[in-house]
Amino acid sequence: MSEDQLLAELIALRAEVGGLVDRVASQEKENTTFSENQEIQLKLINQLRTETRKAPQPMQKDRADILRALLVANGGKILAKDARKKMHLSKERFSNLLLICDFIERKPYHLDRRQDVIILKSELVRPNC
Secondary structure (H helix, E strand, O other), X not given: OOHHHHHHHHHHHHHHXXXXXXHHHHHHHHHHHHHHXXXXXXXXXXHHXXXXXXXXXXXXXXXXXXXXXXXXXXXXEEEHHHHHHHHOOXXXXXXXXXXXXXXXXXXXXXXXOOOEEEEEOOOOOOOOO
């Protein structure tokens, strides 16, 4: 190969490398924009989730108070099925009530995993001795 051919090839390779550097810079800019857009979308989704959560209705608040009193009377623990029956609620209404109650914890009953035990989260309640 002659010197002129090598020089031409070197110029072509430099131009190609320059083009690739420009493409990489463009891709990095797009990635930055994409990640910023994803972050904005996540913030909007979380904002929508918090806005769409309905505040408990007055009747639900009353039922939550009744459930709390029932748990306190039973030493802080009761089977979900028994609590539902004592409160005379349908399965659906009781399930919706449990969703809004932030003072309880649900765990499977150790003797029968198909049943749930509702536990009062408060440390103030002590079991009856």
